[in-house]
Amino acid sequence: MQWLTLYKKECLESARNFKWIWVPLVFILLCITDPLSTYYLPLILESTGGLPEGAVIEIPTPLPFEVFMMSISQLNLLGILVIALITMGTISGERKDGVAELILVKPVSYFSYITAKWTAYMTLILSSTFIGFLASWYYIELLFGDLSFTNILLTFLFFGIWLMFVVSISIFMNTSSKLPGIVLFLTLGTLIAMNLGTTIFSTYLEWSPSKIVSYLPVLLNNGYVPEDLWFSSFGAAILSALFIFGATLLLKRREMV
Amino acid sequence: MLAGLIKPTEGHVSLDDYKENDIRKHIGYLPQHPQFHSWMTGREFLIYAAQLSHLPKKEAAQKADSLLNRFELQEMKNRKIKKYSGGMKQRLGIAQAIIHSPKVLLLDEPVSALDPIGRRTILNLMEQLKKETTLLYSTHILGDAEEVSDEILLMHKGAVVESGSLDKVKQRHNVDKITLRFAKDTKKYQNILENLSSVIKTEYKKQTLQVYVTDPVIAKDEVLSLAVSEKWPLLHFEVGRTTLEDLFMKVVNEHAVADPI
Numbered sequence: 001m002q003w004l005t006l007y008k009k010e011c012l013e014s015a016r017n018f019k020w021i022w023v024p025l026v027f028i029l030l031c032i033t034d035p036l037s038t039y040y041l042p043l044i045l046e047s048t049g050g051l052p053e054g055a056v057i058e059i060p061t062p063l064p065f066e067v068f069m070m071s072i073s074q075l076n077l078l079g080i081l082v083i084a085l086i087t088m089g090t091i092s093g094e095r096k097d098g099v100a101e102l103i104l105v106k107p108v109s110y111f112s113y114i115t116a117k118w119t120a121y122m123t124l125i126l127s128s129t130f131i132g133f134l135a136s137w138y139y140i141e142l143l144f145g146d147l148s149f150t151n152i153l154l155t156f157l158f159f160g161i162w163l164m165f166v167v168s169i170s171i172f173m174n175t176s177s178k179l180p181g182i183v184l185f186l187t188l189g190t191l192i193a194m195n196l197g198t199t200i201f202s203t204y205l206e207w208s209p210s211k212i213v214s215y216l217p218v219l220l221n222n223g224y225v226p227e228d229l230w231f232s233s234f235g236a237a238i239l240s241a242l243f244i245f246g247a248t249l250l251l252k253r254r255e256m257v
Numbered sequence: 258m259l260a261g262l263i264k265p266t267e268g269h270v271s272l273d274d275y276k277e278n279d280i281r282k283h284i285g286y287l288p289q290h291p292q293f294h295s296w297m298t299g300r301e302f303l304i305y306a307a308q309l310s311h312l313p314k315k316e317a318a319q320k321a322d323s324l325l326n327r328f329e330l331q332e333m334k335n336r337k338i339k340k341y342s343g344g345m346k347q348r349l350g351i352a353q354a355i356i357h358s359p360k361v362l363l364l365d366e367p368v369s370a371l372d373p374i375g376r377r378t379i380l381n382l383m384e385q386l387k388k389e390t391t392l393l394y395s396t397h398i399l400g401d402a403e404e405v406s407d408e409i410l411l412m413h414k415g416a417v418v419e420s421g422s423l424d425k426v427k428q429r430h431n432v433d434k435i436t437l438r439f440a441k442d443t444k445k446y447q448n449i450l451e452n453l454s455s456v457i458k459t460e461y462k463k464q465t466l467q468v469y470v471t472d473p474v475i476a477k478d479e480v481l482s483l484a485v486s487e488k489w490p491l492l493h494f495e496v497g498r499t500t501l502e503d504l505f506m507k508v509v510n511e512h513a514v515a516d517p518i
Contacts, residue, residue, distance in 0.1 A: 001308075001311070002308065002309060002311060005305065005308040005309060006309070009294075009305055013294065013296060016296045017296065097292050098288065098290065098291070098292035099292045099293060099294055101288050101292070102286075102288065102291060102292065102293065102306075102350075102353070103309065105281055105284065105286040106281065106306060106309040106310050106357075107281040107282040107309070107310060107311065108281075108309050
């Protein structure tokens with residue numbers, strides 16, 4: 001009941017400041033630029049006329065699943081930046097300007113406060129991602145050829161776990177500083193450090209959440225879930241849970257005033 | 258700390274008759290500079306606050322409306338909070354603090370940032386709220402404290418230096434004095450007054466003459482008869498009980514002397 005109140009408030013806030021409009025739009029944009037630009041590349045080159053007379057360039061048409069992976073890597077880069085940006089002030093901002101003081105003197109459980117925010121942002125981000133995927137899929141079907149929708153759903157599921165991990169990091173960082181800028185820096189810093197660590201110790205860290213995206217092409221192509229993908233998703237889920245519990249503990253120990 | 262926002266390093270906060278750990282349920286709190294979700298309307302925020310205090314939705318809406326009426330915010334209830342003035346925010350703040358009928362209401366300097374009219378409104382509200390719940394508030398405007406409080410706690414350097422009901426504390430530190438103001442020649446009258454038998458000492462500050470006396474009744478008669486027979490140019494005459502401000506200065510000074518840092 002109380003949790004629902006908190007959740008509704010978060011969703012209402014995201015609607016009032018138009019996050020529910022611009023985030024899906026940005027995600028759609030990120031998802032369709034690559035399918036479109038790849039398909040129209042020969043046309044674009046021709047019309048801008050940068051090529052000398054008689055030059056013949058053979059650009060191999062990529063396979064549908066390769067084009068879809070381009071969309072995913074856009075989301076993985078710019079999409080994650082957007083996620084970090086929209087979540088950076090959700091708790092830290094409220095603490096900074098003092099609203100948290102007013103909310104947390106009510107008999108509100110810290111765990112509900114955090115999980116309601118987390119769920120609200122997950123709802124927004126997953127819906128936006130799904131809409132983006134649909135848009136990308138539509139253009140791929142139109143321009144490149146058939147791509148199994150079941151595979152896309154499966155891919156969405158595992159990519160969603162990766163995004164969940166990102167949101168959890170951001171929420172955790174939210175409780176560690178009152179300044180949204182610092183939260184953004186810490187979130188992106190952690191992600192970059194994890195990426196780096198995973199690349200260096202890649203043989204030991206097959207289960208690292210950062211590797212989820214690199215396993216997706218196989219899944220997308222033939223609908224088969226590699227064992228390592230299970231492991232890394234499992235790792236992401238466990239680490240997310242730890243981050244959320246850590247955030248609750250940390251927030252309890254923070255002074256609100 | 259009382260509101261549960263800061264964990265005490267030692268000891269614990271308890272409320273009579275309530276044994277459970279989370280006493281936040283029974284506490285209403287208004288910070289010194291209350292901040293709201295400025296994108297919400299006043300009514301939405303009150304309902305939100307009520308629901309967070311475990312009030313069912315319908316009751317929350319009723320409570321919110323009745324409080325909006327009572328605090329004269331009904332015209333603004335569907336406007337965004339960012340459009341509210343300081344006084345409105347303060348009233349909204351008190352409304353959200355009492356929406357769940359708390360046993361104890363904590364107000365942190367509720368009137369210090371307000372204009373005179375807003376201040377008056379809030380003080381009147383506090384006068385009413387006193388009858389419904391226990392009201393604990395901090396202020397450095399001692400005139401307000403004197404007006405609304407039944408019991409006072411004086412704090413100096415983080416420690417309680419004096420406490421009790423307002424009347425008792427005043428009695429304990431009462432200094433009998435008469436305050437006089439003259440149109441001219443104050444110095445001359447000061448000398449005359451100092452020679453009276455009932456006068457202990459006199460003090461001249463800010464145009465007024467403070468006359469400390471042994472017995473206010475006798476001294477009053479003496480001074481007044483002198484004033485009439487010698488036609489003193491008296492502007493102001495007051496047989497003073499100590500104000501809270503005098504009292505505060507006195508108590509704090511005593512402690513500063515006893516405990517120099």
